[in-house]
Amino acid sequence: MTINEHLTELAGKPVVDFRYEHDGESSDRYFGPAGSGAPASPGDVAWRIRTWFEGPDLGGVFQKFLAEVPPAEVTHLVIGYWGASYDTKNPANPVDLLVGAADRLPALRALFLGDIVLEEAEISWIEQSDVTRLFGAFPALEYLGVRGSDGLALSPVHHGTLRTLRFEAGGLPASVVRAVGGSDLPALEHLDLWLGTDNYGGDATVADLAGILGGERLPALRHLGLENAQIADEVAAAVAGAPVVARLASLSLALGTLTDRGAESLLSGQPLTHLERLDLHHHFLTDAAMNRVGAVLPGVEIDLGQQEEAEDDWFYTAVSE
Template identity: 45%
Template sequence: MSYVRHVEQFHGLPAFTYSPYIEPGDLPDPGSVAWRLRCPEEPYESDYAGRVEEYWARFVASVELERVRALIFGAPWWGPGGGLPDEALFAVGPRLTALEALFLSDLEDDEAMISTIFLGDLAPYLEAFPALRELAVRGGEGLRFPAAGHGALRALRVESGGLPPEAARQIAAAELPSLERLELWLGDEEYGGGTTPGDLAPLLRGEGKPALRHLGIQNSPDQDAFAAALAAAPVVARLDSLSLSMGALTDTGAAALLDGRPLAHLRELDLSHHFLSHAMMVRLWTELEPAGVRVELGARREPEEYGEGEDVPEWDDEPGRYIAVAE
């Protein structure tokens, strides 16, 4: 299974890729879809930057921006490949009065490696759209998140094969009083990751995000350490759902969770993509599902074998464990 695909739905709306070849009268209602902006021209074509500008200009002229609720920016859009500058979006910000959701860098596997997607500073986006309720980003390189946070944001998702620890610390410390859902794909240290539980200390203590109801600390090679940290974390008591999916979770981490703070108040516990024994899987179901907790496990992953002469990572106590998304 690939976790890195074009989104088909965003902010509760079906994704619709805008085409400049569709007549304005044939386009869907502006507020009924999440508009994916993806120039149909290939980036290696001559004057690609000009083509992107034309594509954006036609979208702005064809769609009633005042009714647009969600935007998805596909690839390639920014950067040295000739993408549209961020200022083009910010320039029409005053017209995007209904905008509630923004997805940056909707690239899939055959377009770019997730670990190489450059994001940069998210502060200008949050400042430009103070009413934004949902923000999702894919990538991680260069990511920065403002400590001042955002007053209206209710959902934040960072999909990364290597989330820089500094960015993780910034998100953990940010003031997000309305945030209800937070998902962080931490990724591998070899691809820019390396976040530790200590980096997320304010988040685990429950600081700065009083409305949080879903927490996903996902896609980590050291998922056992995060499970152990969450077992004693005050934030867990206020959650409705918790995800430690996509990582290299073993019996050690699962046992720490079960032996830590009570989990019976959770509606769902997602541990899918794991390396648990059958006995531990049964224990999780037996102890939590009678209390009303939906435990999502899926199939157990089998460790890969290292080749002769390959170095075993320091975190890999059971050689061959891997995360769902790295490069």
Template identity: 45%
Template sequence: MTDVILVAVTFHASTETFAGRPVVALESGAPLPVVDRPVAWRFEYFDEDFDDSEGPNEGYNAALDELLDTVDTGAIEALVLGSWGYAAFADAPIVKLCEVAHRLPNLEALFLGDITGDECEASWIRQGDLNPLLEAFPKLRVLRVRGTENLRLSPLHSAHLRELAFESGGLPAEIVTAVLDSDLPALEHLEFWLGVRNYGGDVAVRHLEPLLAGGRFPALRRLGLRNAEIADRIAAALAGAPLVGRLEELDLSMGVLDDSGAEALLAGQPLTHLRRLSLRHNFLSPEFAARVVAELPGVAVDVEDQQTETQWGRYTAVGE
């Protein structure tokens, strides 16, 4: 495989939708905006105080407390957290969230780290120990996390979690292992952004084998193994993986998949049962991209935004 060149591709804008809802910004001290449909509320607080590496500074905590004093917190079912200060120096507000969990009794969806590249590069975002979140918010159905610096995770138990995603420029194998050792009987959607080794992404196919063998997560129907410099090896492993037969959606986007990897995928077990297959932003030739679409009639195949090696070599969509 051609060497992967590190090219920083960052998040340029905050997410506009989360958990199937439009995102609406919250402001500290202001009441909830009037909305006519379910939304995901977004809160952020950015300042230049970099002193506290254990979590957000007092300014953030005070702003969040003021917000919770102002709004009807029982109406907050989905929450998107942007900057909590400079996220490269301060852990995510996990401890603070757990402290105020009783004030958010109906929270079902949480995005921890919707932070753009001009605020902090994805691979620098500090997180923390995620396990207390599942204990503090037992109704949580959707959890999305961006950034893996200082991220810690032990095997989880949740009867309600349906979607779990880790966005990263380099996902540590220990996180994947902890997830695959978890008890998540309702999990329908799992997403790993595997990234590159130079930013901590040391996941190999062997770490994914317990998942691909089909013995984990009986409700799983949507799988994303995205942003991977080992995309060709993953495609080859998926060709004979028992799990694939019960998937409805498979997402291998944002990586360095080339024609040989896609060839291995097509040469394996049938994929025509899928509703959706995403190979977006990889390194397929125009001819092979067209062949994938032609060979999977009835499947919504996304082969848009294919890259070339002409200038930069191969690179995952998100690195630094």
């Protein structure tokens, strides 16, 4: 599976592209604040800001956005394609742009960094940077999503209002996983990590998940997704005894390489009957194992869609290249 469609919604608000005119022409990819389709208020939508291959610098687009759309009223923001080192000598750093404009975006509550699809770049090609400064720059942020992991870095943070944190990657660095587990996030309710494969920098082990699975710094967590994982069976075994699971309403080990071994480990651990939902879609379970999951958890909504078959003993994650 690859990501072929841009976001259409972010944290409950529809995504609208900011129109940008370049060299006297308006790109047909951009739909702006003017016209019959304009939102009644800048806070009614999630604004997407992006450029395109060999297009204008994202910094210029961003400054135009700040000049034309009252930034103090913007609550939801999506940063799309910003260029890459193979596209331009000095591609914009979106974290720099956002942090530099933080005082002009006091109402920002939801941010997605990297709404980039296959047509623009493979997920492993998305060049990220250290996103730690975003937490300090936007202390009222409630939703943060990040796609791509090339160059991605994170240090442990304290953030009092963040409710959703999502990292989408073909391979998530172990350092980022450890930093999440070492962060104090008292309001966090929803956490999704696409662990990925070691071929794309996903070098995390179950030991790196200790801070997350312990849950001491995540007292409000209700959904945990450890997804797209090459080590899905090992993750399932670790989750089976994890203290954080007892307070979850929803658990996802979807998109990965889960086999009968991992499913059995999961079912042989602590009871999961308190869960409202268990998402295992895109898996390598046999029919017998699928039936066992349903039998053990009769009151749980279970997604066992996308039953895959190994290719010459190769078990593959859903999102890589």
